Amino acid sequence: MADVVEIICYPVKGGAGTSTSDALLTPAGLTHDRSFMVISEDGVYRTQRRHPRLALIRPTVSADGNRLTLDATDATDATGRYGTVHLNITTSAPRRDVDLFGAAFQGIDQGDEAAAWLSEVLSTPSRLVRVPPEHDRVADGLTPGPSGYADSSAVHLLSRSSLALLNRRMAERGSPPLPMNRFRPNIVVDSGPRQGLDRDCGDWAAVPHAEDRARRVRIGGAELGYAKLAVRCAVTLVDQKAGTRQGPEPVRTLASYRRAASGGVVFGAKFSVVRPGKLSVGDEVVVREWGVAEL
Known part of the structure; x- marks a missing residue:
């Protein structure tokens, strides 16, 4: 199936993130x-x-x-x-x-x-x-939910396979790869060691952008409900170590294959908290309900 490989909290909106091995997911997102x-x-x-x-x-x-x-x-x-x-x-x-x-x-x-x-x-x-x-505050989306000062929904989930595909496409344009922190996710998932097969998506985290289709997700003692795709903006252009804007990537490449019908480019998915609980790195990520990608 899939496992949590990183949990990142951003206490100050726009500030650097802090990775943690365990976290409590409250109704409004990570503590x-x-x-x-x-x-x-x-x-x-x-x-x-x-x-x-x-x-x-x-x-x-x-x-x-x-x-x-x-x-x-x-x-x-x-x-x-x-x-x-x-x-x-x-x-x-x-x-x-x-x-x-x-x-x-x-x-x-x-x-x-x-x-x-x-x-x-x-x-x-x-x-x-x-x-x-x-x-x-209640953020909108397919599953509305409480949110602090986040841009919209409380939780941003992204898979490593989605980033790997983007980096391959950027390499074809002669651009260097980008780290995960350019996209500031809360939960990063990757293929789990169990290799269990989902009847719809197989080893789903190995499929780029499979998170777009996840509608109900159970992780540890918590459950998430899909809200919307994550529309990307100029923040992805900022080198998170230097604190400076670095150029047209990744937006330029994303625009070539990740344009949303409603406008903008999308990468990753936003979720609301359906059931609070504890999360840990290594937790299995179980998709309990799949939907149709909006892209």
């Missing part, structure tokens, strides 16, 4: 995933689309969920000039209005120290907010 967001002084969200240096920010949330650590490594400056900031996470500070893709939500401001540090790293006045406990 702490996109629970913080960098905003302008007037509350408008920041992402790597316009601020690729967000990729340099490495956030860590303490095991008890009470402390957030931020550090940054600039590939063009090895002096470590930004230092590290340790923050006490607050959920009791006054709420403020924030704008996420034109939709109005609330955020809990995490204070002036975080704001000053982020403003220096990004070279523009910025502040940090946290999702409030009463956050009630």
